[in-house]
Amino acid sequence: MSEWTLLHAHLHQLLRSQLWLPAQQSLLVAVSGGQDSLCLLRLLLDLQPKWGWRLLVAYCDHRWPADAGNAAFVAAVTQTWQVPLVVQAAVVPPCGEAAARHWRYQVLTAIAHTYQCRYVVTGHTASDRAETILYNLVRGSGLNGLQTLTWQRSLTPEISLVRPLLKMTRAETGQFCQSRQIEVWADATNENLAYARNRIRLEVLPYLQQHFNPRVEQTLAQTAELLAAEVDYLEAIAHDLYQQAIAAVSQPPQWRIHRPSLQSSHIALQRRVIRQLLQQMMPSQPTFGHIEKLVNLLEAPNRSQSDPLPGGICAQVEDDWITFVRVS
Numbered sequence: 001m002s003e004w005t006l007l008h009a010h011l012h013q014l015l016r017s018q019l020w021l022p023a024q025q026s027l028l029v030a031v032s033g034g035q036d037s038l039c040l041l042r043l044l045l046d047l048q049p050k051w052g053w054r055l056l057v058a059y060c061d062h063r064w065p066a067d068a069g070n071a072a073f074v075a076a077v078t079q080t081w082q083v084p085l086v087v088q089a090a091v092v093p094p095c096g097e098a099a100a101r102h103w104r105y106q107v108l109t110a111i112a113h114t115y116q117c118r119y120v121v122t123g124h125t126a127s128d129r130a131e132t133i134l135y136n137l138v139r140g141s142g143l144n145g146l147q148t149l150t151w152q153r154s155l156t157p158e159i160s161l162v163r164p165l166l167k168m169t170r171a172e173t174g175q176f177c178q179s180r181q182i183e184v185w186a187d188a189t190n191e192n193l194a195y196a197r198n199r200i201r202l203e204v205l206p207y208l209q210q211h212f213n214p215r216v217e218q219t220l221a222q223t224a225e226l227l228a229a230e231v232d233y234l235e236a237i238a239h240d241l242y243q244q245a246i247a248a249v250s251q252p253p254q255w256r257i258h259r260p261s262l263q264s265s266h267i268a269l270q271r272r273v274i275r276q277l278l279q280q281m282m283p284s285q286p287t288f289g290h291i292e293k294l295v296n297l298l299e300a301p302n303r304s305q306s307d308p309l310p311g312g313i314c315a316q317v318e319d320d321w322i323t324f325v326r327v328s
């Protein structure tokens with residue numbers, strides 16, 4: 001085993017206290033070739049004798065011109081480190097960052113399924129968390145959007161995604177790779193300021209670090225951690241309230257909101273329940289404006305109506321109920 005560092009100790013302790021990656025399990029490690037995922041892979045390989053994991057690496061090749069050589073680079077590293085690799089290339093290169101992310105998670109889930117890995121592990125760091133929270137905040141997000149990048153979530157009922165480096169910053173993973181002389185793949189798109197995420201990382205965060213708080217990354221990551229717990233709690237309460245307040249009659253469902261069940265609840269819970277309902281009813285994600293239209297009807301006089309929602313649906317008050325009618 002190579003030299004034991006503070007990062008090894010932190011990860012080992014974290015996994016002992018949280019049991020996110022239990023001993024003797026098969027782990028699929030998502031490796032892009034960048035410093036974060038190579039740091040992750042090296043740490044897991046070094047901890048492997050203590051945990052008895054079976055490690056398999058996956059690289060998702062988008063087949064973008066800028067990625068030429070990336071797959072071969074990851075293959076060379078995994079060969080040197082003697083860990084098996086699966087490469088999946090896109091049939092049609094995904095268009096844009098969001099489509100690429102969606103495709104990667106599909107591919108990682110399928111590979112994990114094929115190779116019977118119950119855990120997919122990624123190299124997301126505190127720096128990614130800080131960028132995400134800032135990005136979502138300026139685009140206009142509720143609490144749920146601000147707590148993104150959690151330590152773990154389900155990809156399927158059998159397969160979990162785990163992000164064990166969420167406490168480490170990109171500076172730390174960079175130093176680790178440097179001190180180990182681990183060569184990393186320099187992804188040219190990471191420097192492209194046409195991407196909003198890159199502008200946050202290369203321009204906004206350094207400015208905030210210099211002029212407001214040198215530890216802004218850690219602070220924002222901690223905020224995300226606190227919000228994750230609060231969102232979890234609120235969603236659970238909202239889920240219970242939803243069962244009382246929302247009724248679906250007939251098939252396909254005709255939704256109804258029982259006003260007295262929501263009237264005495266806090267506005268935060270009213271909005272959450274209504275958002276959960278609109279997510280089922282609408283073709284796109286509900287906005288703050290859509291949710292407020294329905295919240296306003298909770299106390300409105302009988303026969304009041306909302307403006308149309310996307311999908312050509314209007315809400316109207318019928319005594320204790322809000323019902324929905326199609327207007328086009």
Ligand SMILES: Nc1ncnc2c1ncn2[C@@H]1O[C@H](COP(=O)(O)OP(=O)(O)OP(=O)(O)O)[C@@H](O)[C@H]1O
Pocket residue numbers: 029030031032036037058059060061062101104121122123124128132
């Ligand atoms: N091409 C890839 N092949 C395999 N794993 C990848 C690939 N790209 C990214 N990953 C995994 O995802 C992690 C995060 O990388 P990156 O921030 O580029 O992805 P992202 O999904 O866009 O992140 P975010 O969810 O923060 O937007 C990496 O550390 C790595 O584990």
